[in-house]
Amino acid sequence: MTTASTDPINIGLVGLGTVGAGTVNVLRRNQVEISRRAGREIRIRSAAVRDLKVPRDCVVDDLTLTSNPFDVTDDPEISLVVELVGGCHIAKEVVLRSLQQGKHVVTANKALIALHGNDIFQAAHERGLMVAFEAAVAGGISIIKVIREGLSGNRIDRIVGIINGTSNYILTLMLEEQYSFESALQEAQRKGFAETDPSFDVDGIDAGHKLAILAAIGFGIPLQFDRVHVEGISNVTLDDIQYAAELGYRIKHLGIAQRTPAGAELRTHACLTPVNALLANVSGEMNAILIEGDAVGPTLHYGAGAGAEPTASSVVADIVDVVRALTTDPGNRVPHLAFQPSALTELPLVPILEVDSANYLRLQVIDQPGVLADITRILGEMEISIEAIVQKGASQDGEAVPVIITTHRTLEQQIVDASMRIEALETVVAPITRIRIYPDGA
Amino acid sequence: MTTASTDPINIGLVGLGTVGAGTVNVLRRNQVEISRRAGREIRIRSAAVRDLKVPRDCVVDDLTLTSNPFDVTDDPEISLVVELVGGCHIAKEVVLRSLQQGKHVVTANKALIALHGNDIFQAAHERGLMVAFEAAVAGGISIIKVIREGLSGNRIDRIVGIINGTSNYILTLMLEEQYSFESALQEAQRKGFAETDPSFDVDGIDAGHKLAILAAIGFGIPLQFDRVHVEGISNVTLDDIQYAAELGYRIKHLGIAQRTPAGAELRTHACLTPVNALLANVSGEMNAILIEGDAVGPTLHYGAGAGAEPTASSVVADIVDVVRALTTDPGNRVPHLAFQPSALTELPLVPILEVDSANYLRLQVIDQPGVLADITRILGEMEISIEAIVQKGASQDGEAVPVIITTHRTLEQQIVDASMRIEALETVVAPITRIRIYPDGA
Numbered sequence: 087m088t089t090a091s092t093d094p095i096n097i098g099l100v101g102l103g104t105v106g107a108g109t110v111n112v113l114r115r116n117q118v119e120i121s122r123r124a125g126r127e128i129r130i131r132s133a134a135v136r137d138l139k140v141p142r143d144c145v146v147d148d149l150t151l152t153s154n155p156f157d158v159t160d161d162p163e164i165s166l167v168v169e170l171v172g173g174c175h176i177a178k179e180v181v182l183r184s185l186q187q188g189k190h191v192v193t194a195n196k197a198l199i200a201l202h203g204n205d206i207f208q209a210a211h212e213r214g215l216m217v218a219f220e221a222a223v224a225g226g227i228s229i230i231k232v233i234r235e236g237l238s239g240n241r242i243d244r245i246v247g248i249i250n251g252t253s254n255y256i257l258t259l260m261l262e263e264q265y266s267f268e269s270a271l272q273e274a275q276r277k278g279f280a281e282t283d284p285s286f287d288v289d290g291i292d293a294g295h296k297l298a299i300l301a302a303i304g305f306g307i308p309l310q311f312d313r314v315h316v317e318g319i320s321n322v323t324l325d326d327i328q329y330a331a332e333l334g335y336r337i338k339h340l341g342i343a344q345r346t347p348a349g350a351e352l353r354t355h356a357c358l359t360p361v362n363a364l365l366a367n368v369s370g371e372m373n374a375i376l377i378e379g380d381a382v383g384p385t386l387h388y389g390a391g392a393g394a395e396p397t398a399s400s401v402v403a404d405i406v407d408v409v410r411a412l413t414t415d416p417g418n419r420v421p422h423l424a425f426q427p428s429a430l431t432e433l434p435l436v437p438i439l440e441v442d443s444a445n446y447l448r449l450q451v452i453d454q455p456g457v458l459a460d461i462t463r464i465l466g467e468m469e470i471s472i473e474a475i476v477q478k479g480a481s482q483d484g485e486a487v488p489v490i491i492t493t494h495r496t497l498e499q500q501i502v503d504a505s506m507r508i509e510a511l512e513t514v515v516a517p518i519t520r521i522r523i524y525p526d527g528a
Numbered sequence: 529m530t531t532a533s534t535d536p537i538n539i540g541l542v543g544l545g546t547v548g549a550g551t552v553n554v555l556r557r558n559q560v561e562i563s564r565r566a567g568r569e570i571r572i573r574s575a576a577v578r579d580l581k582v583p584r585d586c587v588v589d590d591l592t593l594t595s596n597p598f599d600v601t602d603d604p605e606i607s608l609v610v611e612l613v614g615g616c617h618i619a620k621e622v623v624l625r626s627l628q629q630g631k632h633v634v635t636a637n638k639a640l641i642a643l644h645g646n647d648i649f650q651a652a653h654e655r656g657l658m659v660a661f662e663a664a665v666a667g668g669i670s671i672i673k674v675i676r677e678g679l680s681g682n683r684i685d686r687i688v689g690i691i692n693g694t695s696n697y698i699l700t701l702m703l704e705e706q707y708s709f710e711s712a713l714q715e716a717q718r719k720g721f722a723e724t725d726p727s728f729d730v731d732g733i734d735a736g737h738k739l740a741i742l743a744a745i746g747f748g749i750p751l752q753f754d755r756v757h758v759e760g761i762s763n764v765t766l767d768d769i770q771y772a773a774e775l776g777y778r779i780k781h782l783g784i785a786q787r788t789p790a791g792a793e794l795r796t797h798a799c800l801t802p803v804n805a806l807l808a809n810v811s812g813e814m815n816a817i818l819i820e821g822d823a824v825g826p827t828l829h830y831g832a833g834a835g836a837e838p839t840a841s842s843v844v845a846d847i848v849d850v851v852r853a854l855t856t857d858p859g860n861r862v863p864h865l866a867f868q869p870s871a872l873t874e875l876p877l878v879p880i881l882e883v884d885s886a887n888y889l890r891l892q893v894i895d896q897p898g899v900l901a902d903i904t905r906i907l908g909e910m911e912i913s914i915e916a917i918v919q920k921g922a923s924q925d926g927e928a929v930p931v932i933i934t935t936h937r938t939l940e941q942q943i944v945d946a947s948m949r950i951e952a953l954e955t956v957v958a959p960i961t962r963i964r965i966y967p968d969g970a
Binding site: 315346349377379387389395450492 | 555562566662669680683748767777790796799802821822825827828829830831838840841848879885890920932963
């Protein structure tokens with residue numbers, strides 16, 4: 087058992103745009119939780135930016151800013167370089183230079199990994215260094231980790247994913263708002279989901295980069311973007327979407343990698359997807375990936391595929407992975423309960439009676455004048471707000487009928503007390519069935 | 529950089545029932561892929577069973593079978609013990625004994641972890657050993673890994689899951705087949721989804737164990753099952769399900785752990801869930817877990833929550849995790865592309881023209897006698913089978929109308945050739961729009 091270092095670890099950023107600023111903000115905001123998980127403090131020492139005068143979406147007071155990326159890659163105090171410049175030219179130089187300098191690398195750069203990953207991993211392997219790239223595919227979804235580690239017992243048979251949020255956002259607007267392709271694209275650009283030159287997204291190239299990465303880790307093959315069949319969505323019209331809907335389908339842009347007796351299929355294109363398939367119900371800019379393994383069967387992983395903080399979520403997870411590997415002895419690389427044993431806290435627990443929920447109530451009542459008035463009066467006195475009240479079925483004289491009530495959110499204690507008072511009414515002839523309604527916003 | 533051992537690693541199993549046999553079968557069937565991922569061969573050296581005479585659902589010819597679990601835990605050749613007996617009594621003894629003997633442990637035992645995990649992890653931590661338990665929660669879904677590692681940059685705000693497959697199967701039968709609770713339970717028992725004593729499942733205890741584990745790793749709190757509010761589904765009637773449906777909800781049994789200003793809520797109970805929520809669309813014995821983090825937003829993870837091979841998928845992933853940690857230097861614990869760099873293979877890739885798909889075709893045709901006959905004749909000659917053909921809208925004399933055709937699966941080459949022949953018809957006045965239909969079974 088080696089002794090674990092608990093000194094703070096210094097990292098450097100190259101690139102401080104949307105994802106870079108998101109990474110700084112997440113590391114800063116969740117500093118305590120992250121240190122509890124990683125076992126040591128993570129300090130951002132410096133960041134390289136193209137233009138020192140551009141304002142940033144994060145606080146930079148305590149960072150050294152430089153316009154020279156090699157100030158970061160060559161700093162002997164830095165153990166890990168986070169590459170967030172995008173593109174392939176400078177990014178490749180930054181990553182290879184960092185590795186030459188003996189530093190681990192975290193990157194969100196899908197084009198770089200898809201096109202130059204084989205070289206980069208070779209350089210890292212020769213030096214015993216890590217290059218982590220969870221954020222390169224499907225933003226905040228931990229799909230690299232799930233395939234590389236979570237499904238490592240399986241032969242992966244198929245990977246099917248909505249892996250370009252811009253295309254999915256456009257197709258969703260066309261379906262739900264009857265926008266034309268052109269109007270939907272303009273709206274995506276207005277919202278910041280699509281670049282001024284949208285061809286990487288709508289022509290399927292971005293999805294192709296991601297698919298090349300997924301196929302490599304799923305099937306154990308080299309990265310080979312140039313052999314992915316790439317189509318986008320610019321041929322899909324509003325009519326197609328409506329006719330597909332009449333036939334029971336939604337049109338989605340998918341990346342598909344699957345084994346067949348003849349080999350592996352790698353392709354990205356628009357696809358009619360049955361409305362009851364889980365992937366058909368992934369809307370807007372969200373991503374989702376279906377993985378089929380021979381042991382596990384189908385699994386699906388859903389979340390935000392882009393955006394500052396969802397992408398930063400995966401960048402930070404990669405940083406923590408590297409830090410954990412550098413910190414703990416191999417026999418204990420991830421704390422059993424995610425946080426270090428000495429860092430468990432006694433967060434207070436809420437008793438069930440202090441939980442608040444909306445509720446569904448089913449009552450059996452004798453249908454006679456005044457009964458609903460009695461019930462609503464009790465609920466009103468208990469300050470429980472009614473959302474809907476429906477009497478089911480017509481009653482024979484003096485026979486009991488069901489009454490369904492849904493309430494707005496209320497304390498458990500109040501609804502329990504109210505239920506007891508209602509059950510005490512002579513007209514209520516059976517115990518109330520109460521079922522809580524799904525929490526808002528989930 | 530330490531030198532990595534590549535000797536085979538010996539493991540021992542305690543318990544060879546459904547999941548044990550599944551684990552043997554998966555390790556055997558995927559032996560080559562798993563070794564490529566783990567970097568060394570994984571050998572099952574022995575298995576302890578209660579009754580040596582009971583037939584097993586796997587080949588056991590090359591295993592040493594014993595009726596004494598301590599033959600496995602105390603074998604100096606074994607580095608890792610897989611505990612699959614279930615329950616808490618013998619299981620706890622086996623796990624603690626294995627740790628005393630300096631062996632890593634993999635377990636699928638949710639009750640053991642929920643009730644005795646704090647002691648077990650303490651014992652493991654003192655000795656620098658791993659206890660892996662991915663299979664204890666949600667079967668084949670890598671939810672422990674996702675929360676512990678994939679979302680380590682987040683403050684986890686909410687975990688909401690369908691984490692008891694038996695309850696979800698019963699509720700699905702009630703909704704879709706109008707079974708009463710009792711009939712649905714009997715059907716679940718007939719299919720092997722529910723135990724003869726179903727109370728662990730339908731009373732919410734099993735879900736409560738899993739929720740205690742999820743809450744601990746999500747929030748960084750100790751395991752505390754005794755403080756989870758546990759309700760099952762035995763109070764849900766067919767009427768409730770139907771009324772809920774009229775209101776736009778499906779009833780699901782959920783485990784909920786969420787932060788509130790007052791602390792953490794931990795509860796399992798039936799819940800009306802809006803039909804358009806992803807969790808409402810998780811049917812049958814499947815599981816799904818929604819995780820909300822402050823950076824990533826909502827993410828959802830879906831898959832089989834039980835069964836021999838889905839559970840074995842997570843057991844084997846845990847074994848591989850341990851083996852990787854023992855094998856590689858810490859700077860390189862997971863191969864970049866999931867498989868060892870020297871083990872990448874050149875799986876042949878299928879050209880797009882050799883892919884087969886069903887297709888959606890949209891044509892613009894002049895509405896005159898014989899036009900559909902011409903089109904269907906060409907498709908027939910190319911051996912493309914038509915699933916549906918629909919003419920949209922009425923035509924003015926000589927005006928073009930859209931015709932929609934869906935085909936059964938066909939080679940890309942055939943549909944491309946057929947499309948060219950159809951486009952050459954004088955009555956077809958515009959290029960055909962073709963969109964592939966979602967692959968079967970996904």
